[in-house]
Amino acid sequence: GVSQVLNRYTFASTLSHLRRTNTPIGRDGKIAKPRQLHNTHWGLVCPAETPEGQACGLVKNLSLMCYVSIGSPGEPIIDYLTMRGMELLEEFDPHSAQDATKIFVNGVWVGVHRDPTRLHNNLRTIRGDPNYLIEEVSIIRDIREREL
Numbered sequence: 849g850v851s852q853v854l855n856r857y858t859f860a861s862t863l864s865h866l867r868r869t870n871t872p873i874g875r876d877g878k879i880a881k882p883r884q885l886h887n888t889h890w891g892l893v894c895p896a897e898t899p900e901g902q903a904c905g906l907v908k909n910l911s912l913m914c915y916v917s918i919g920s921p922g923e924p925i926i927d928y929l930t931m932r933g934m935e936l937l938e939e940f941d942p943h944s945a946q947d948a949t950k951i952f953v954n955g956v957w958v959g960v961h962r963d964p965t966r967l968h969n970n971l972r973t974i975r976g977d978p979n980y981l982i983e984e985v986s987i988i989r990d991i992r993e994r995e996l
Contacts (some may be wrong), residue, residue, distance in 0.1 A: 852865075873906065875906065883906060893909070893914075898952075915984075919950045922956070925953050926953055929961070934960070945962055949967075949996055950995045950996060951967075951995075968989045970986065
């Protein structure tokens with residue numbers, strides 16, 4: 849169903865109930881793949897906490913250290929990157945700088961930068977400033993693929 853009664857027996861059972869995910873397929877099926885943990889679940893889904901019986905593996909719980917974040921707007925980050933020398937994708941000439949690093953914000957290629965080391969260090973120093981980057985934002989630099 850869409851709603852459930854919240855389990856309030858103990859504090860631990862309440863937390864477990866709030867961190868539960870449900871795979872929406874029939875319980876009587878014998879398909880094994882949806883019941884198994886995928887490699888991408890590492891650190892996100894608890895491998896031990898699942899009910900017994902027909903719902904085994906279909907009801908999963910988030911791990912203790914898993915944190916679900918909300919999305920953040922990309923405009924303040926793009927403005928900051930533009931002030932720090934990022935060339936917007938629409939204005940970039942690919943023949944002028946073939947060694948430029950691609951800049952992605954929320955999975956979207958927004959521009960390129962010619963000094964990624966300095967930009968990466970600047971982004972790490974402003975992380976946590978609510979005007980630019982909240983603490984939930986990940987900053988990843990892939991040197992081989994020339995992506996930030």
